[in-house]
Amino acid sequence: MGGTPEVWEYDGPASQRLWQKSVIGRLLKNGSLALSPAETLFVHHHRNIELPDNDWKTNALSMNGMLLQEYCILEALRVPGNKVVLTGNLDLFDLDYQPQTWACRWPSNSHPKDSQPTAEVRWFLDSEMLNPAELHNWAVEVRNSNRIPEVMIVDEELSVVSYQLSSESPLGIFKEERLGEKLPNLSDGINSADGMIFPSENWEIEQLGIPTEEGIFLDTIASEIVDGKSPLSQGALILLDLLDRGLVIRPGFKYGSKWRCYEKRIGDDHAPYLVVLPDEAPKNWAGACLASRLASGVNKIWLHPVNNEGSWNYLAITRPPADSRWTNPRKL
Known part of the structure; x- marks a missing residue:
């Protein structure tokens, strides 16, 4: 049963069973089972296999500072x-x-x-x-x-x-509206709260605009497009892409995102997507997991825009189905 913290060649009586039943490690020609450090910890804790020696764990941890984390991942899956x-x-x-x-x-x-x-x-x-x-x-x-x-x-x-x-490639029913051409031709807007208000009479754009008592409000990013700003900000470019996809766009503030996006007319269905601006997005996995979990809690998909050679794609980080949520056993 000799070995090093990098690879342990286990030659005990359980080697064939561990390979055939659990497919863990690598079966060698001599019948031994080559196990990684994380796999060694797993068979020790869950298959009742003794560690190579009393110093193995200390040596293995000194050689790999992420060993416990990797073991916990393997444990959660296996x-x-x-x-x-x-x-x-x-x-x-x-x-x-x-x-x-x-x-x-x-x-x-x-x-x-x-x-x-x-x-x-x-x-x-x-x-x-x-x-x-x-x-x-x-x-x-x-x-x-x-x-x-x-x-x-x-x-x-x-x-x-x-x-x-x-x-994800979200698509809505207004794909033929071509708002990228219509918005710069809007007139009669009045500056308001870093955005613009337009008369509600004859307003025909269903994809964009917040109805208020004083008219239809467009926020700062949408107003960039109306004003024909050049170059457009990253947010305006993403907004144009979402509009070109035929989606109905509304603020996502109460969901912790920039926009919530509807595939159909508001009132016909819920908004299945929440879109975040890259500059405002979580920077680490803790934040991304929280955003995804919050979106899942309201039956929505959290999307992070990704630019690929001038076109926008949308990365979704989603909670798995209930039968595929892997987590390690709780240790009190």
Whole structure:
């Protein structure tokens, strides 16, 4: 059972069973099971396998300051029965994966030897900074492989939560309105509260504008478009994209976002999307998780705009379905 904190070659009587049933580690030609430090902790705590020696844990922690966090991620995924293969072992099954991926996941009733993974997994500390563009690209590539892009977040208490990523393309029923051409031709606006008020008589734009007793109010960002400002701010460019998609736009202040977006006329359905301005968006995973959870609580999807060579895409960070919310066992 010798080994180092980097890889432990377990040659005990349970090696074949651990491989065949749990698909954990890497089965070697000599029958031993090569386990990563996180996998070693998992089989110790959940499969009653003794550690290599009394100093192993201390040595392993000194070599990898994130070992406990990685173990908690692995625990959250494996305790419900998922099979999790770290990317360093995916060559055993001749599987491709994205370079940023940490592991692939199979549900309990599947096996890597005869099925494709359900998800590719990454994990982050809750204090780590978001990189929306990189996350969006990763999510798109993973989805193109018919897999779920899953992210696992671990906090200072070593508590784990899971989220799913996707690239959303929200569309509404007003796609043919071409407001990018109509708005700069509006007239009779009066400056008000950093925005503009227009007469409500004959107002025909359903996608934009807040009805008030004095007229239709357009905020600062919409007023940029009306004024023909050049260059437009990032917010105005995003607003134009949302309008071009045919969505009805209203303030999202009470939901902690810039806008709430309707696919249909207001009153016909709820607003399924909340859109944040990148400059105002959460900067780390703790903030993004909170925003996503708040959106989920009101049956909405939280979207972070991402610019890709001049076009706007929308990264969604969503809570998984109830049967796919991975978290580690609660320790009191």
